[in-house]
Amino acid sequence: MDSVTPYSAVIIAYRRPDLLRELLGRLAAQRARPEHVLVVDNGGDLPADTPTWSDLPLTVITRPDNPGYAVAVNLAREALPGGFLLVLTHDAEFGPELGEALVAALEHTPGAGAAAPVLHRGSEPDRVFSAGGRLTPRGRALHDVSPLEPGAVRRADWLDGAIIMYDRTALDAIDWISEDYFLYFEDVDTGWRLARAGYASIVVGDAVATQEPGLHPTSLGIRNMVLFGRTAGIPRRRTAGAVIRRVAEESAVALTRGHLPPLRAAWRGWRDGVRGLRGKPDVWPPR
Structure with a gap:
């Protein structure tokens, strides 16, 4: 990778060590590997040898009280070095180009503060689940399911929280992720606050991933x-x-x-x- 900007990754894990192992393998296989990986164990049930599951520098923080997505991401503020930050949920699936493509998009898109891949459904890999999201004037958050060609970059009001690469300068400008919400609205609020601070959220056609969307009460x-x-x-x-x-x-x-x-x-x-x-x-x- 030609980029001079390093990145680290934070993984929000919850009661699926099997999925975490697979995800760590995908990170290790990246053409541009993260400098460090932080796993936030929100289920409190990961085995003691978890830090040995990867040859990447790996730290585990255990939060068995499951304080939520935002708290987990915000732990990276002090626990990880600077540069870009890749946020992942434990069920995200992607190829070896992901980190490289998202970093390149952030570096070459003026004003971008966050970048995400085109997300397909895990159960229906040919179906787009989220290629960014839009926010209606009444506050309704909707996924954009229209396809995006390779090489294209599209602006969005917000990005699905399953996989997002942030410029930490942008996160610092909004004081990181709001902990007011719990379960599936932190990403909408973050995109809105980034836009108010002058940063764009972008979807990257060269990055494709899969994740099964979850249900919430x-x-x-x-x-x-x-x-x-x-x-x-x-x-x-x-x-x-x-x-x-x-x-x-x-x-x-x-x-x-x-x-x-x-x-x-x-x-x-x-x-x-x-x-x-x-x-x-x-x-x-x-x-």
Whole structure:
């Protein structure tokens, strides 16, 4: 790799040591290998010999209380050297070109603060899951599923948190990842704050990866939307409109599958968001 910019990687691991082993193998096989790897064990169940699983410099921090994605990423602020930072969830799959392609895109795209690959579904590798995301004026976060040609770079409002390469200067400018959310909205907030600080989020056509999108409790999804609406200064009535539309869509899907619509969970999420409840819920997993 011709780049003079090194990078390190942080992995958020949760109760799947088998997937972590495979991921470490992919990092070791990179054409541009990370200088150091930090594994944040949010499940607290990794074996003591985990630091020996790779020939890369590897550090493990154990957080059995599972404080969430943002806390794990923010631990890299002090634990890893400077340069670029590759953030990975333990189920991310990618080829040996990933690190090189993302670093090159950040270096050659003026104003870029974050770069991500085109994500395909693990269960349907030919189907794009996220090629960046867009944010509606009402605070609804939607994935862009349109393809991106090799060599192309596309701007996005936000990037899926499964795989993102950050310029640490950009992270410093926004004081890193907000810990207000829990489960699947930290990435949206980060993209929004990067844009406000003058940094672009980009999707890189030369980098392709796979990951199976996860489900999250309706209550947390709605709570996170309400919290973000408050942060972004979106009037509550507009946030309410986005929430109603989302709940209607989720209810329709639930009914087609023979399930009850998640109305009680949605109400609980709205209530918690309006009350300003942040971070990991006191009761986890939620009932």
